[in-house]
Amino acid sequence: MSDDYxxxxxxxxxxxxxxxxxxxxxxVATMEDIVKHSNxxxxxxxxxxxxxxxxxxxxxxxxxxxxxxxxxxxxxxLKTSNEKLEHLFNVYSDVNKTSDYVNATRVHIEFWLYSTxxxxxxxxxxxxxxxYKDLFKTIIDEGIxxxxxxxxxxxxxxxxxxxxxxxxxxxxxxxxxxLFPFQNVITELKQIIYLKLKEK
Amino acid sequence: MSDDYxxxxxxxxxxxxxxxxxxxxxxVATMEDIVKHSNxxxxxxxxxxxxxxxxxxxxxxxxxxxxxxxxxxxxxxLKTSNEKLEHLFNVYSDVNKTSDYVNATRVHIEFWLYSTxxxxxxxxxxxxxxxYKDLFKTIIDEGIxxxxxxxxxxxxxxxxxxxxxxxxxxxxxxxxxxLFPFQNVITELKQIIYLKLKEK
Amino acid sequence: MSDDYxxxxxxxxxxxxxxxxxxxxxxVATMEDIVKHSNxxxxxxxxxxxxxxxxxxxxxxxxxxxxxxxxxxxxxxLKTSNEKLEHLFNVYSDVNKTSDYVNATRVHIEFWLYSTxxxxxxxxxxxxxxxYKDLFKTIIDEGIxxxxxxxxxxxxxxxxxxxxxxxxxxxxxxxxxxLFPFQNVITELKQIIYLKLKEK
Amino acid sequence: MSDDYxxxxxxxxxxxxxxxxxxxxxxVATMEDIVKHSNxxxxxxxxxxxxxxxxxxxxxxxxxxxxxxxxxxxxxxLKTSNEKLEHLFNVYSDVNKTSDYVNATRVHIEFWLYSTxxxxxxxxxxxxxxxYKDLFKTIIDEGIxxxxxxxxxxxxxxxxxxxxxxxxxxxxxxxxxxLFPFQNVITELKQIIYLKLKEK
DNA sequence: GATGAATGAGTATTCATTCAT
DNA sequence: TATGAATGAATACTCATTCAT
Numbered sequence: 093m094s095d096d097y098x099x100x101x102x103x104x105x106x107x108x109x110x111x112x113x114x115x116x117x118x119x120v121a122t123m124e125d126i127v128k129h130s131n132x133x134x135x136x137x138x139x140x141x142x143x144x145x146x147x148x149x150x151x152x153x154x155x156x157x158x159x160x161x162x163x164x165x166x167x168x169x170l171k172t173s174n175e176k177l178e179h180l181f182n183v184y185s186d187v188n189k190t191s192d193y194v195n196a197t198r199v200h201i202e203f204w205l206y207s208t209x210x211x212x213x214x215x216x217x218x219x220x221x222x223x224y225k226d227l228f229k230t231i232i233d234e235g236i237x238x239x240x241x242x243x244x245x246x247x248x249x250x251x252x253x254x255x256x257x258x259x260x261x262x263x264x265x266x267x268x269x270x271l272f273p274f275q276n277v278i279t280e281l282k283q284i285i286y287l288k289l290k291e292k
Numbered sequence: 293m294s295d296d297y298x299x300x301x302x303x304x305x306x307x308x309x310x311x312x313x314x315x316x317x318x319x320v321a322t323m324e325d326i327v328k329h330s331n332x333x334x335x336x337x338x339x340x341x342x343x344x345x346x347x348x349x350x351x352x353x354x355x356x357x358x359x360x361x362x363x364x365x366x367x368x369x370l371k372t373s374n375e376k377l378e379h380l381f382n383v384y385s386d387v388n389k390t391s392d393y394v395n396a397t398r399v400h401i402e403f404w405l406y407s408t409x410x411x412x413x414x415x416x417x418x419x420x421x422x423x424y425k426d427l428f429k430t431i432i433d434e435g436i437x438x439x440x441x442x443x444x445x446x447x448x449x450x451x452x453x454x455x456x457x458x459x460x461x462x463x464x465x466x467x468x469x470x471l472f473p474f475q476n477v478i479t480e481l482k483q484i485i486y487l488k489l490k491e492k
Numbered sequence: 493m494s495d496d497y498x499x500x501x502x503x504x505x506x507x508x509x510x511x512x513x514x515x516x517x518x519x520v521a522t523m524e525d526i527v528k529h530s531n532x533x534x535x536x537x538x539x540x541x542x543x544x545x546x547x548x549x550x551x552x553x554x555x556x557x558x559x560x561x562x563x564x565x566x567x568x569x570l571k572t573s574n575e576k577l578e579h580l581f582n583v584y585s586d587v588n589k590t591s592d593y594v595n596a597t598r599v600h601i602e603f604w605l606y607s608t609x610x611x612x613x614x615x616x617x618x619x620x621x622x623x624y625k626d627l628f629k630t631i632i633d634e635g636i637x638x639x640x641x642x643x644x645x646x647x648x649x650x651x652x653x654x655x656x657x658x659x660x661x662x663x664x665x666x667x668x669x670x671l672f673p674f675q676n677v678i679t680e681l682k683q684i685i686y687l688k689l690k691e692k
Numbered sequence: 693m694s695d696d697y698x699x700x701x702x703x704x705x706x707x708x709x710x711x712x713x714x715x716x717x718x719x720v721a722t723m724e725d726i727v728k729h730s731n732x733x734x735x736x737x738x739x740x741x742x743x744x745x746x747x748x749x750x751x752x753x754x755x756x757x758x759x760x761x762x763x764x765x766x767x768x769x770l771k772t773s774n775e776k777l778e779h780l781f782n783v784y785s786d787v788n789k790t791s792d793y794v795n796a797t798r799v800h801i802e803f804w805l806y807s808t809x810x811x812x813x814x815x816x817x818x819x820x821x822x823x824y825k826d827l828f829k830t831i832i833d834e835g836i837x838x839x840x841x842x843x844x845x846x847x848x849x850x851x852x853x854x855x856x857x858x859x860x861x862x863x864x865x866x867x868x869x870x871l872f873p874f875q876n877v878i879t880e881l882k883q884i885i886y887l888k889l890k891e892k
Numbered sequence: 893g894a895t896g897a898a899t900g901a902g903t904a905t906t907c908a909t910t911c912a913t
Numbered sequence: 914t915a916t917g918a919a920t921g922a923a924t925a926c927t928c929a930t931t932c933a934t
Binding site for chain 2: 116117119120198201202204205206207208209214217218221246248249250252253255256257258259260261263264266267268271272273276277279280281283284285287288291
Binding site for chain 2: 923924926927928934
């Protein structure tokens with residue numbers, strides 16, 4: 093079979109797995125669920141992945157890489173630090189409307205907790221986290237350097253605040269759904285962060 | 293047996309359960325784990341709780357009630373909105389030093405995700421969330437009313453930002469441990485929120 | 493404590509046990525059920541009976557002895573074989589109206605099956621069965637001897653038919669309840685048995 | 693795997709289950725017993741049946757259907773009401789010699805009691821009972837119509853007596869085994885029923 | 893004697909993984 | 914490669930019995 097065929101099949105399995113994990117949670121979703129959802133036999137799945145854990149890990153790997161690459165790509169196309177920062181806020185301001193985002197939140201946070209207890213994963217997740225952190229931090233640092241932002245801004249902490257709000261609010265949003273004014277929160281967050289960035 | 297005896301036993305079981313859930317997660321921790329950890333027999337545990345789920349729910353109920361009551365109590369003793377807000381920041385600025393807090397985070401967030409999928413729990417958790425939200429919001433609203441804070445402040449969104457950072461950063465902290473500068477983040481958060489609260 | 497007190501308590505326990513076994517069956521009813529139903533503590537019950545099995549066996553012992561003694565007593569007061577036979581038919585013709593009888597049937601037949609698998613009980617139950625069989629058989633034999641019944645009657649087989657119908661119909665009745673015309677069956681049985689008994 | 697293979701496997705499991713239930717009773721026999729007796733793994737059994745209860749119910753369904761179909765088939769081949777009735781008596785006169793019959797009795801009567809307490813099963817069992825009842829009753833009714841039997845015969849009650857003796861005696865036989873003269877009882881029953889059927 | 897909390901072996905059921913076809 | 918039947922260790926929960934008070 094061609095490599096393409098295999099890649100496709102793997103992708104199909106991962107997609108199904110994601111949907112099953114989103115619906116029930118990783119622990120509760122069974123291989124049988126994935127079999128039914130994907131219409132791929134149990135044996136076939138085990139030809140591509142050696143365990144349920146591996147599916148989980150590979151799935152999250154792929155999703156995170158994809159998401160971070162996409163972000164980097166988009167940011168790379170923008171010029172000013174202002175534009176870049178703006179873009180970051182927009183991404184998360186829009187994203188919440190889809191019910192996909194709620195599913196993604198559940199799966200990602202469950203995986204985050206899961207990684208917390210596995211040293212090999214923990215290392216990976218920490219470096220991933222730092223990538224996200226640096227994404228924001230670098231924008232601020234560059235903005236400071238080129239005079240767009242105030243020198244008083246603490247890029248490290250502001251970045252951690254930004255990602256804290258993103259993850260914390262995603263968690264809250266996953267529970268409250270339409271009751272949670274995700275967009276307003278992001279807008280306000282942008283405002284107060286800019287108060288700091290423009291502080292004299 | 294006295295009511296006190298029973299209360300004590302229940303508390304003992306809950307404490308053990310919390311520690312087991314913290315170590316392995318609710319789904320992975322087994323009743324056998326709790327038996328071994330608590331030195332209380334399986335049958336005895338089932339005399340006090342009708343299921344593993346009930347242990348989980350009662351455990352979280354108790355912890356949340358306790359925590360929110362404690363907060364309210366402490367805030368009730370303070371006079372100005374400034375003092376109250378300050379207190380809230382301090383609570384979460386200090387709390388992170390204990391490894392207990394990491395455990396608590398893991399268990400609480402896992403329960404949060406768990407509740408996301410059970411309608412009866414979801415209702416409860418939403419009202420709990422609103423209590424926390426209102427705790428912060430009320431301080432701001434009162435501060436605005438009595439002139440301590442700027443009228444430009446959006447109490448609702450600021451509250452959601454505050455709790456977003458608390459929960460999001462707790463999650464990040466649970467992974468990064470001492471690598472995560474929890475205190476600095478809170479300090480910075482306080483600063484930028486105050487920028488808004490003091491805005492003219 | 494007086495012997496009377498003890499006897500009373502035992503009787504109370506047995507009564508409760510019977511009602512629990514009737515409701516759920518011996519295997520399904522728990523000691524806890526008996527505790528709740530009797531308002532006698534678990535420990536107390538074990539002071540009077542050494543096991544659930546013992547309760548069952550003693551309960552059935554008592555009920556069977558009582559029932560057979562009552563029958564013998566009533567029959568002893570009657571003179572002719574005709575009267576005696578008539579009485580026997582009447583007893584079972586009336587008995588079915590009470591819902592108590594359905595309960596008794598369930599418990600007795602379950603115990604009968606249970607005894608089937610325990611050699612010590614089996615011996616006892618066989619001798620019990622023979623007592624019932626002889627009760628009917630003796631009436632016929634005496635009736636033949638004193639000329640009330642035809643010499644062609646096979647007392648042994650007629651007795652077995654009688655008790656077969658009683659037990660079989662009780663079983664059917666326990667399922668069909670008011671749909672089962674117990675009384676009609678007994679009446680018809682009496683008729684055809686009398687056809688034989690009066691055969692020339 | 694072919695449908696035949698599956699049917700076979702199911703039959704194998706049911707056969708094993710029947711033997712285990714016969715030996716120990718449904719409640720006492722464990723899934724582990726069936727596993728050992730059948731040499732089929734626990735998981736495999738659960739691939740074919742969703743619970744121990746389902747095994748029980750499907751087992752009894754099958755056995756009853758089979759038995760009633762066989763009876764109907766055999767009776768259908770016979771012409772006169774006399775021949776048909778004769779056949780029915782013969783079936784139960786012969787059947788008792790096998791130890792299989794004792795096992796069947798135990799399992800069937802335990803299931804009868806069990807159904808007594810489950811409304812869905814009760815409905816089914818009542819209709820099953822009526823099939824058996826009608827089998828006998830119809831023979832009598834036809835015999836009356838075509839002049840083979842006396843008009844004085846009450847087909848309904850005679851049928852209930854017949855099945856009462858069959859079930860009651862089977863129960864007695866299950867306890868007394870070779871001590872119970874099953875054949876003689878049936879012979880005598882036939883005689884007295886015929887006395888009625890030939891009554892002028 | 894009475895109480896009811898504690899014990900822990902026993903039970904039905906699930907599910908990740910394997911493997912013959 | 915794909916299939917899905919088979920495996921069996923693992924798990925939540927039950928309940929007869931014991932025993933400290």
